[in-house]
Amino acid sequence: MTYVTEENLTDLAIERWSNIPDPRLRQIMTALVKHLHGFVREIEPTPEEWIAAIMWLTRVGQICDAKRQEFILASDVLGVSMLVDAINNRAPGAATPSTVEGPFHIPNSPEIADGGNMAEGAPGIPTFCTGKVTDLDGKPIAGAMLDMWQTDGEGLYEAQIEGAEGYMRGIYHTNPDGSYTVRTVAPIGYTIPMDGPIGELMNKTRISHMRPAHIHFHIAAPGYKSLTTHLFQKGCEYIDTDVVFGVKEPLIVEFVKKPAGSKAPTGEVMNEPFYEVKYDFKLAKAAAAMKAA
Numbered sequence: 001m002t003y004v005t006e007e008n009l010t011d012l013a014i015e016r017w018s019n020i021p022d023p024r025l026r027q028i029m030t031a032l033v034k035h036l037h038g039f040v041r042e043i044e045p046t047p048e049e050w051i052a053a054i055m056w057l058t059r060v061g062q063i064c065d066a067k068r069q070e071f072i073l074a075s076d077v078l079g080v081s082m083l084v085d086a087i088n089n090r091a092p093g094a095a096t097p098s099t100v101e102g103p104f105h106i107p108n109s110p111e112i113a114d115g116g117n118m119a120e121g122a123p124g125i126p127t128f129c130t131g132k133v134t135d136l137d138g139k140p141i142a143g144a145m146l147d148m149w150q151t152d153g154e155g156l157y158e159a160q161i162e163g164a165e166g167y168m169r170g171i172y173h174t175n176p177d178g179s180y181t182v183r184t185v186a187p188i189g190y191t192i193p194m195d196g197p198i199g200e201l202m203n204k205t206r207i208s209h210m211r212p213a214h215i216h217f218h219i220a221a222p223g224y225k226s227l228t229t230h231l232f233q234k235g236c237e238y239i240d241t242d243v244v245f246g247v248k249e250p251l252i253v254e255f256v257k258k259p260a261g262s263k264a265p266t267g268e269v270m271n272e273p274f275y276e277v278k279y280d281f282k283l284a285k286a287a288a289a290m291k292a293a
Contacts, residue, residue, distance in 0.1 A: 010037040059197045067159035072103040073198045076244035077207075091225065094136045095284040099246045101228050102216065104157040105149055109169040115266045117183040118170035124153020124185025126274040127255065128265045129231070132178040133219060133281045140178025141283060144221035147171050148182060150214070155190030181265050186255060186275050187213045189238045202243075212238040212247065217281070224283040231279055253279055 004012060013033045020026040045053070060070045075081040081100045089098040112118055133144040149169035151157055158167040174180050191209050193199060202209045213233040220226040232239060232252045239247055255275040264270050 063196045069103040082245045091284045096281045097248045110166045112170040115181040119185040122152040127186045129182040129277045131279045142176045144174040147218040151187045208241040210238040212236040
């Protein structure tokens with residue numbers, strides 16, 4: 001029998017947690033014990049500090065609900081979400097880069113026809129997003145799904161508005177030539193939620209809690225690797241300090257301002273200024289499709 005000492009405790013815990021039949025779970029749990037013990041040995045917390053950490057994590061869980069995910073927000077601001085995303089999306093160079101989903105995606109958005117407005121009644125500058133979804137060789141992908149969500153022109157998502165339903169989000173599908181046209185409003189840079197445990201922690205730092213203006217996309221088509229990404233507004237003041245580390249250079253796009261009286265991509269003449277955003281998304285083939293080929 002080997003009894004516990006400060007020096008041997010980590011090895012004993014790793015040995016005990018290696019008693020797991022599933023090899024992947026065994027790898028995960030022994031690595032977790034190793035690195036968690038390493039963290040504790042490095043910072044040497046007092047009992048009061050450790051209990052405070054446990055209570056903070058408890059409050060992170062307690063504030064989560066169907067529309068708010070504080071644990072995802074914690075993962076985001078620590079850079080972990082982007083690291084997991086990068087590891088799992090090592091796509092070919094020509095593919096559109098991915099970025100984090102974030103904590104505000106709501107499934108089962110309303111279906112909207114091509115050119116339809118997903119921001120009906122929302123405050124903000126009218127904005128039209130157009131482009132194509134293609135494969136890596138530029139071949140159009142018909143019927144690709146674009147699940148989109150974003151803030152309104154005041155920086156709010158549906159999840160932050162009491163009673164809102166189907167607000168600032170929608171599902172579109174590409175035309176036979178791979179093209180899409182979406183009407184929305186221009187997003188703005190916004191603060192992450194600061195009224196919970198993550199905000200409490202951020203307020204103890206000098207780290208910016210702002211995200212640059214962006215539109216979220218989740219794009220999927222049979223036979224292709226699905227893509228979750230953003231389009232960021234070029235020139236936004238928070239581009240270089242995104243609190244969730246989500247900005248990748250190829251995803252920064254020009255929001256081109258058009259004057260009142262100009263024709264929109266939908267063919268209508270606008271009686272107010274608006275933006276045009278043009279972007280072509282490139283999808284890599286799914287692993288199963290590549291093997292079949």
